[in-house]
Amino acid sequence: MWRWTVLLPVLGLVVSACDVAGTGSPIPASAPAPQEWQMSPELAARTFTQVVQRVEPVAERECRRQARGVNCDFLIAVDPNPRAQPNAFQSEDARGRPVLTFTASLIGSVRNADELAFVMGHEAAHHIANHLERQRLNAATAAEIFGGLATLTGGGTDDVADAQKLGAAVGARTYSKEFELEADRWGTVITYRAGYDPRVGAAFFARIPDPGDRFLGSHPPNAARVEIVERTLRELGE
Numbered sequence: 536m537w538r539w540t541v542l543l544p545v546l547g548l549v550v551s552a553c554d555v556a557g558t559g560s561p562i563p564a565s566a567p568a569p570q571e572w573q574m575s576p577e578l579a580a581r582t583f584t585q586v587v588q589r590v591e592p593v594a595e596r597e598c599r600r601q602a603r604g605v606n607c608d609f610l611i612a613v614d615p616n617p618r619a620q621p622n623a624f625q626s627e628d629a630r631g632r633p634v635l636t637f638t639a640s641l642i643g644s645v646r647n648a649d650e651l652a653f654v655m656g657h658e659a660a661h662h663i664a665n666h667l668e669r670q671r672l673n674a675a676t677a678a679e680i681f682g683g684l685a686t687l688t689g690g691g692t693d694d695v696a697d698a699q700k701l702g703a704a705v706g707a708r709t710y711s712k713e714f715e716l717e718a719d720r721w722g723t724v725i726t727y728r729a730g731y732d733p734r735v736g737a738a739f740f741a742r743i744p745d746p747g748d749r750f751l752g753s754h755p756p757n758a759a760r761v762e763i764v765e766r767t768l769r770e771l772g773e
Contacts, residue, residue: 579643586651586731587611593729594659597721598633602663606631609659614638623654625661633662645739649726653736656725660718716763723767737764 574582591609598607610628614636621641626634635658645651723733740757 574643574645576643579645582645582648582651583613583637583642586648586655589731590652590655590659590725590729594656594663594725597725597728598659598663601721602665605662605665606633608632609662610634611655612636613642623658625658627662633659635659635662647735649731649733649735650739651736652729652731653722653726653733653739656729656733656736657718657722659725660721661714663721664714664717716759719760719763720767723764724771727768727771727773733764733768737761 591611594609595607598605598609606627610632612634614622617639619638619640621638621644623635623637623641626636628634635655637654641654642651645654719737723737726733726736737760740760
């Protein structure tokens with residue numbers, strides 16, 4: 536069932552606080568926007584509402600189809616802080632309900648509905664693939680290993696604690712690139728089945744810094760992300 540936590544008038548206020556350029560006519564889904572074009576706050580608010588209405592039920596359906604024993608009742612929220620940097624992330628509330636949070640600045644930065652749909656599908660996919668729990672397990676395992684090594688080498692209490700913190704950080708990042716690509720794959724499926732164009736949506740990557748292929752980097756190279764989109768679409772018959 537479609538629900539999200541910020542009413543449209545509030546969304547309009549937080550989006551309008553962003554520094555956006557231009558108030559051009561709406562660009563239809565599946566049509567790439569010109570480089571200089573950006574949504575007006577009002578159009579961004581309407582687009583966000585429309586994308587939620589189309590993507591959320593598809594994400595729930597894919598979640599129930601792919602996951603077992605997982606809460607698939609997505610809650611889509613807008614961060615009310617107008618100063619928050621462009622970001623979208625997946626989390627869970629105290630009852631294990633998946634929450635997809637978007638900052639107003641990210642909503643205001645997309646150039647078409649396809650981009651916003653792709654980001655939304657990507658974040659939903661993190662929950663479907665159980666990435667939060669898998670990340671927690673990786674962090675706990677690495678923390679235990681690093682702490683054990685510090686103990687064996689004669690480290691004191693503080694040394695062991697520091698080693699555990701380092702291990703948790705390393706463990707949390709160990710498979711982060713794989714998680715991102717997995718989320719891109721299922722995000723492509725969700726975006727496509729919601730009626731948006733994942734190829735256009737993935738153009739969002741072209742406007743963010745390319746992380747390259749750094750050791751323990753949290754995100755894969757942009758080219759790898761675009762390739763997973765293309766491969767998934769081929770599998771879908773596109």
